[in-house]
Amino acid sequence: MTTVIDELDPLAPPADPGAPVDPVLGRPLRPAPPGRPRFNPEWTPARRRLLDGWVDVQDRLPETGGIVARAKDHVWVGDPEMDAVVQMFRRLPPRKGREMFERALNFGLDTIEDPPHELVALFGHIDTPPAWITKDRVDRGAIVANSVTPAGKASLIFLNTLATVQGGSVGSAVGTMGRMQRDMINRSLESAEFWVHLPAPGALNRFGVAFKNAVRVRLMHAHARVMLRKKWGEEWVAEHGVPISNAEMSGGIPSFGVANLMYDINYGRRYEYRDLEDLNIFWSYIGHLLGIREAMIPRTFGEAVELLDYGYAVMEPPSEYADALNDLSEMMLETLMDKVHVPVVDARVKSAIHQALHGLYFFIGGQVLGRRITGTPEPTWIGRLAPKLVTAQVHLANLDRRVPGYWKRADRRRARGDTYWAVMHAAFTRLAAEKDGGRGPTFAGHDRRVEALGRAG
Template sequence: MVLQQEPTPFVSVSGEERIMTSMMQELPLDPAKLNRVGNPNRAEVRKVRTLFRWILGSDPHPTPKQMTVIRESILSGDPLADAVVAMYGRLPAGEGRKLLDQALEHGIDTVSDAPAELRSLFKQIDHEPIWLDRELLRLGCEVSYRVGISGELVLRNMSLMGGYLAGAAAKPLVFTGQLDRMANRRLVETGKFWMDVNTPGGLERDKEGFKSAVRVRLMHAQVRNMLVKSDSWDMRWGYPLNQWDSMGTILEFSVIFLTGLRALGYLFSRREREAVVHLWRYVGYLMGVDERILPTNEQDSMRALYHLIATIGDSDDDTRRLGEALANASLQGREGWLQENIGKLEYTLRAGYTRYILGDEAADKLGLPRTLTKYFWPAQAPLRMGAELVRKATPGSNRMLMWVGEKARKNAFPEQVKKLKADTTFTPVKKLFR
């Protein structure tokens, strides 16, 4: 049975009041009918619970009321962005996006007779939260620059791969073909977003990081609108690109990112870890994640990560399909004997890292080959840790590593965009829907 639901209608007070937060909207399905929420009391969660209890100093297990919030979040969209997409539908094709771009580039007050939906969205994103610390934003960006290509390894082969283990959460990618049909191209487009928001100063109101966060938010709302109107979407999987999965994505870029790097031997101070979490807290705010489920610090983020792990749903055929497609991206676009063999080595090393960091059971579900390269990564960790100790003791080393990381990005990224003809405007392509 397929259950369909139109996006939550726009709710306005005096024309411009903020739309009610997503968890207050009428749910499209009885939460008890969701088939994607794992039982947090199942046996395989017990070891993880013990580990997180030790990390946090308290029991992170979700209470019954927290489970209610989780289920409601899985059935909640982003009313502010969803309302803007509904507004797009009332205007000539392309006109809504033009209004959005004008407001992003020049401010909402420059839009003549701006629709109430657009004003409500910009009232939220133009508001600077009282908790925002721009020095922490800068430090979070510097950490991401400093780790160089290791950051890409972790994001791709731990964060993204791990996200595919929840079959229902990965459905939007499968339906839009974003990674199973055009893996390398979509990786470049995701890389554009990551680079924009991680550039020091990039989240200032007039910079690309801020604009990219908002454009990705609206792209998600457009995909969500298309999926809930399709005949193929089953609401028992949850709302597509819902609040809970969006919060999980923020964790993928923050504490999961840091965990994967630390497993490689990287060292971070407490302030550096908090800075990365703070950076992605603000990105999450701009992207419409409800502040009531958006972690405020590293401790909150680790507790939320446990909740994600404890309630993750079953893997399915789409898990394997996406895992294999992402792994095979290393083999694509290789010309000549040397490049082909470099691609095979990269494929094996990346698969080994996923096995090392996520475990053999998860890697099997993702369709990754069994390889001894999983032992390479822990073996090199002591050497990396030694290099990190030297870095910490050497004045100016952080600045040098940041310069190297920035130069590598600026040199490689435009060439990748050109080669793959990647769209970095964050516009969904309807024809990709299966």
Template sequence: MFTATSSPAPLSPERIAAARARHGSAVDQYLRHLQLGDPTADALVELFETLPRGQGMAMVVRAIDHGIEAVEDPPAPLLALFRELDHVPFWVDWRRMRFGSRKILRSGLLTGFAFACYALPHSYLASANKPLAMTGALLDHTAHRYAQTSRFVIETFMPDGLRRQSDGFKIAVLVRLMHARTRRRLLQSGEWDVEAWGLPLNQAHMALNTVYFSFHVLRGLQKLGVRFSRAEVEGVLLTWRYVGHLFGIDPELVYTSEEEALRLIEIASSVECDPDATSRRLCQAMFDAGPEYLGIENPWLARRFKSLTYRISRHLLGDSLADGLGYPPQRHRLLCSALAVLVRLLEWAPFLVPPAVSRYTGVGFWLEASDYDLAPLVGDRPPY
């Protein structure tokens, strides 16, 4: 975990040596995964560059919608990808996954706070943030990009949203290929230092993101007063374990329990995951975009909402990391403690929720906040 006196620099020899002394060979396994991409998707993207523009993604979309058998003479890399995707692991339990999905969606804006104020700031730490910095992703049209992310969130957690014919499955496949495309472009740019940073969007960082978007979202919601049963916790973790499978993450890194998720975070934090200038820029862009994302047009209300999100995030992250991310110094404990009490009260007595607040609760919030245009993933003029 980050502290104000964290040193030395991320991925430096001194930092790695100290991590090995604490965690042993697990550190070397983590470092090895920093050098691994997604061989299956990478091979497909490489092939697509040799095809007429748009032909590659047209085959992918057809295979998603109608099955790989609907693609005439599919190339070997496409067959390999859908051989992975069409295999549903033994441990997938749709009934258990639905337990967690209901609570995540029902929590509405609170889930949004857990994502934006707790999960995403962790995903912006060095050195996992470098692809975002070098591509400009999330720094331009930030509110629109979060609406796209919201679409994936709602489809992931919709009941059976990751089944073969569901939109969550489709988006997961397209995101996986987008990652492979971004990885290839960064490596071809001549600006990416593989030796110093590992591969862009590597296995280790992808595995970390599955932890942030499940385990950290759960923890954030719990800190905000939302209560989860054991079955609900297991359902959320299982959902994102399957997302990890769809993303092509090495099963060795995909957690199977809260304890394994914590261990991955501890090992990653021992060698990297510190705030830097890019982390601060990404967080500022995110909080600046919050009012636009929610359609808050009144300038005074927009400022108040932005202040609220900073306070909630500082409360969830702790003062040390919040300071490292450049957050304004603000009091937060009394406000967030009162919020947690209010959340528990309204969860126990939902009929007390004021009508003006109800639009920010339940699935309706996510339906309104999402972007339903898949063109950025498929492409109006797909590059492949």
């Protein structure tokens, strides 16, 4: 497999003289931008919590090659096919491009007479996943994904909230785009809409709801990439690389995929090694739909772990939006809790839940990140107890695995839906209905021109 050189940004520096040819890309790797990557010791506790036992986590930058070396090169790569579609949108009359995109997505490219070459290239990429991603393994990985305990799924959300709020790269992009500040509830509903359908039978087939949602998220990323580049300017790109780069997106495969299963194992859940591999393939296919280059998709669980360790080791310091995003995250948590009423002991129960959730932030992120995101110096006794209670709940899930017929039961549960995300989806749907009349998830929040960022970014 080779990668076309013109996928690289024009500002990418030339490869170093005499640099070896990468065996996957078929070309020498380009150096990382001057402004990155830089080691961030504040994330070492989170790396150790998640990765100890899988890799030798050191309080320094991991010294690895392979997919991690390609990640430094792919900071210069965006999403060539979808970025071109965004430029097509701007070339055509208002809403015309979006209408054609949605028609092709919902009914097939052959329903459009003389489709633009940008759409042909996009769906050509989407419809040709890497040959090593097979339908059977994706399907089995979906069963594994659905079987992760609520504790593992919640821990994943805590980890990625930390990455959004306390990570500079994601935080800068999210804060500059401004949608989290303007439209937190509907943005959260769209996240739940994306997640709730992923493991459902047939949902990732060509016209399945999860397939289409993933491609719409890919379009949102491309809109944001174009707008951020205009907002931040070419000097910023030369220093830091492409906004929402392919390297950064590739880190989402293990961060959203095997990480929640690894937290389950951390709490005491038992899985087979094959489960880790199949869950990685499941998310690798989702990554393909999201526009990640084949060279940056982890083929194995081992490559996924390398990406995780590297990604958190080079997490950029908090952005200028960190405090505002943290306040919004806390406000959303309180809003969700306000929807649950426990007669007589309501205030005490909610306080205990709040302390327990804060305790999980400390457990997952360590003292420094825990203090920052909770605003408290240390967890309370309830917060310290929370991980132990989670461990007890996870151990109960092991009993089901010991009873014959586990996989058939797991597949039936998948057909009934992802309970954790169904609860979250229902909660955000109710909140959205109260706040804006229930317009529902549209995945069109970034269908604007860059001038709109002047009010939010």
